[in-house]
Amino acid sequence: MTASTLRFSSYFERRPVLLTLLTAFASICFLAVTALSHFYTAQQRSLAQRWSARGAAALNARQFADAVDDYRTALLYKRGSYSFRLSLAQALLGLGRTDEAYAYLINLWGQQPENGVVNLELARIAAAKGDSWRAMRFYHNAIYATWTGDQETASRNARLELIHYLLRIHASTQAQAELIAIEANLGEDSPLQAMLGDLFLNAQDNQHALEAFQRALGRNRRNAAALAGAGVAAYKLGRYPAAQHYLEEALLLAPGDSQSAAWLHKTVSVLMLDPYRPQIGATERDRMAIQAFSVAGARLKSCTPTWPPDAAALQVFQKNWSSLQPRMNRRGLRRDPDLLNQAMNLAIGVERKATAVCGAGSDGDQALLLIANLHEEN
Secondary structure, three states: OOHHHHHHHHHHHHHHHHHHHHHHHHHHHHHHHHHHHHHHHHHHHHHHHHHHHHHHHHHHOOOHHHHHHHHHHHHHHOOOOHHHHHHHHHHHHHOOOHHHHHHHHHHHHHHOOOEHHHHHHHHHHHHHOOOHHHHHHHHHHHHOOEOOOOHHHHHHHHHHHHHHHHHHOOOHHHHHHHHHHHHHOOOOOOOOHHHHHHHHHHOOOHHHHHHHHHHHHHHOOOOHHHHHHHHHHHHHOOOHHHHHHHHHHHHHHOOOOHHHHHHHHHHHHHHHHOOOOOOOOHHHHHHHHHHHHHHHHHHHHHHHHHOOOOOHHHHHHHHHHHHHHHHOOHHHHHHOOOHHHHHHHHHHHHHHHHHHHHOOOOHHHHHHHHHHHHHHHO
16 A cells, blocks of 8 residues: 555545534534624613613603603614604604604604504694694594504593694584594593583583583582583573572582682573573562663663764664663553563663674673573574
8 A cells, every 4th residue: 555545544534523623613603603693682682772761761751852862872773673763753752853753753654554652643743733634634543543551541542632633723513523432432430521521612512511511420419620511511501590500519619619600690690681581470570671671771871982973773772772761660561561572672682782883791781692592592
């Protein structure tokens, strides 16, 4: 056997050993790289969570500039994170950097159009810009969107925010429709019934407002706010005896409620001047007619300087009032059954003309107009 043959024989004998060593080395290197990769990923994740936690704390504390910096740093370690970008957009909104926030939000909306928070923030941006169509579109998206946690509460809160927005832009009819949608899903004994009543009042839906306040009172009869609200709703519906009852009860529970006291004064003014009220005696009816006629006479006198001196309507009112005035007493009313209607028609005519020329008068003057509207509707 030659030397060359011996070398080849020795090589082939060592080859399995070399292959084994190389394979082992490669495996060690692979494991080392994998370990380093996992370590790096874990480090990146840890840093992302640390910075996002700082950002969340800053956002909760309304330190929006710090929150922006923290979330941008967090995104360096976890690029493309949906939640980080959303929080960054909210921090930018807090700083008033609406356009930057919108760019993030509309991109997030493209990825998850069913996200409730994103839709709500986009609705707020549109509302702030006066774009009511887009605002309502995104608000409705938010109402029917996917929310984490309590889906029903989040959806209702989004609808309530829409209602407040509609009331701000004086879209009362649309606000009423949204309120009815909430009412349909709200339990009879819900603590939100009184709030619902207030919103119905603001939306000028007095009947639904009264019903909501009554449900609130069914839950707690000593709810002063609900009693006051029911009184106002009943007053606006022309149900003055009921309004008086509710408002008096409200003031018994909250004697310092100046608004309820003012509404009660208006209510009593109507009740004291309405001779057409059912179930009152002849003496009381005569007293009311005389007082109503006197209120109109005072209004005619106070408003006269504002009218043109040659105004034909003024001359007619003055002549008719002077003609009826000597007979406007209990004796005159008993003798002439038609006198009450004549006096009330004249009083209401004076009040309507005076209101057009001189503006709103006293509570008594306004009460006469309400009495006219009440009985004309009936």
